[in-house]
Amino acid sequence: TQLLEQSPQFLSIQEGENLTVYCNSSSVFSSLQWYRQEPGEGPVLLVTVVTGGEVKKLKRLTFQFGDARKDSSLHITAAQPGDTGLYLCAGVRGNKLVFGAGTILRVKS
């Protein structure tokens, strides 16, 4: 059983559509990170959410951290082909970074 359940696994949408990716756990995390990774490149840190109920915005991306700090979501408004990639949520557990399984997003023009 994954400590962080991420959904959906795959998402293929048209340019201009909105989407939401979910990251859920039965455990409390002190913080959660969201990364975006393009093929053949390393994951790039998008945001860290720390406080329960926190909302952070990065241009068309909105990140939320659940009140109980067990879940998080990433919402993209008006998706563009440049948003295509693998989106990963991750949280620190002990000395390790625990990853969700990832969401492969494809935005078609």
Place this chain on the structure above:
Amino acid sequence: DTEVTQTPKHLVMGMTNKKSLKCEQHMGHRAMYWYKQKAKKPPELMFVYSYEKLSINESVPSRFSPECPNSSLLNLHLHALQPEDSALYLCASSQATYYEQYFGPGTRLTVT
């Protein structure tokens, strides 16, 4: 500056070769990591170094040998690898082991 650099970008090696992957960061981070990643999957942790000492080895086969010469450098020595070891190898660093991690661009390794 949040840059982690890795060399080489690509590596092709035979099963009898010995090669090394290199990673460098100048952010003053005291924790460094090696991950292995297969296509469309999340990174899998291999090793964690904290203050230049190996703190976690995720039961990685001995054909992978990490080394941390100083607080800015991390190496991964490879010997007698198998074709199934072909993957993207990622290095990451963080201020400490419970802080957010910053990843390098990776080394694409192909074992023939």
